[in-house]
Amino acid sequence: MATDCAAAAAAAGSKKKKEVLIFDAEEDLAVSLAKYTAELSAKLAAERGAFTVVLSGGSLIKNIRKLAEPPYLDSVDWSKWHVFWVDERVVPKDHEDSNYKLALDGFLSKVPIPTGQVYAINDALSAEGAADDYETCLKQLVKNGVIAMSQSTGFPRFDVMLLGMGPDGHIASLFPGHPLVNENKKWVTYIKDSPKPPPERITFTFPVINSSAYVAMVVTGAGKAGAVQKALSDKQTSSDLLPVEMAVLQDGEFTWFTDKPAVSMLQNK
Numbered sequence: 001m002a003t004d005c006a007a008a009a010a011a012a013g014s015k016k017k018k019e020v021l022i023f024d025a026e027e028d029l030a031v032s033l034a035k036y037t038a039e040l041s042a043k044l045a046a047e048r049g050a051f052t053v054v055l056s057g058g059s060l061i062k063n064i065r066k067l068a069e070p071p072y073l074d075s076v077d078w079s080k081w082h083v084f085w086v087d088e089r090v091v092p093k094d095h096e097d098s099n100y101k102l103a104l105d106g107f108l109s110k111v112p113i114p115t116g117q118v119y120a121i122n123d124a125l126s127a128e129g130a131a132d133d134y135e136t137c138l139k140q141l142v143k144n145g146v147i148a149m150s151q152s153t154g155f156p157r158f159d160v161m162l163l164g165m166g167p168d169g170h171i172a173s174l175f176p177g178h179p180l181v182n183e184n185k186k187w188v189t190y191i192k193d194s195p196k197p198p199p200e201r202i203t204f205t206f207p208v209i210n211s212s213a214y215v216a217m218v219v220t221g222a223g224k225a226g227a228v229q230k231a232l233s234d235k236q237t238s239s240d241l242l243p244v245e246m247a248v249l250q251d252g253e254f255t256w257f258t259d260k261p262a263v264s265m266l267q268n269k
């Protein structure tokens with residue numbers, strides 16, 4: 001069961017909405033996340049004719065496993081799905097560190113999404129080349145009408161981003177204190193000195209993440225409780241924002257999917 005702790009805190013005068021769901025068990029979280037994603041798939045595919053889904057790597061992939069099981073395996077219209085990565089490690093696609101391989105093994109190989117609608121990076125390129133190439137691919141898909149554009153920000157507006165967060169509060173490959181968190185022109189950029197291995201990665205920038213229609217931030221485990229506390233506490237504990245705190249949607253709905261250990265340092269939970 002989930003506790004709705006922050007209960008849809010709609011900011012006055014804006015469409016910003018944030019909700020925090022806290023689950024007793026990881027199994028319940030996975031069930032709820034599958035339902036959330038399947039409902040968005042039905043709604044947005046009906047409205048737009050396509051459903052653009054952005055995945056992270058890491059623990060997120062295990063948490064979306066229920067989507068590849070009944071009833072969703074048969075009820076979701078997978079032909080409408082277009083799958084992207086919020087970040088990717090610049091390694092061959094069959095490398096153990098590849099976020100594509102992680103998603104392929106844990107999710108994509110189990111659902112009938114057309115292969116031409118799964119947008120992996122070009123792993124033959126350098127980090128800089130792969131980031132430019134991915135941004136070019138996104139621009140083409142905007143032209144084709146597959147990806148929407150945000151009228152308010154001028155950046156692409158993905159239907160949903162299913163994201164994880166590291167124990168240090170990083171999301172995508174946007175790390176605390178790294179200058180990339182301030183990138184405000186590019187859609188996709190690259191990093192060659194990631195503090196978490198492997199060092200070379202590409203990543204969506206904050207203007208793209210923050211233009212999303214829906215974001216699910218999926219965070220479990222006591223190891224992430226400190227960053228969750230900083231992100232969700234009413235009290236400002238330091239002036240330096242963690243990357244996860246910089247994920248503020250311009251006009252979208254942000255939902256945290258957490259478990260009890262992850263929120264254990266929060267008061268009023």
Ligand SMILES: O=C1O[C@H](COP(=O)(O)O)[C@@H](O)[C@H](O)[C@H]1O
Nearest residue numbers: 056057058059060164165166172
């Ligand atoms: O390196 C990465 O880490 C983050 C967090 O991973 P998690 O296993 O702690 O959930 C992930 O979201 C990102 O995509 C990945 O490249």
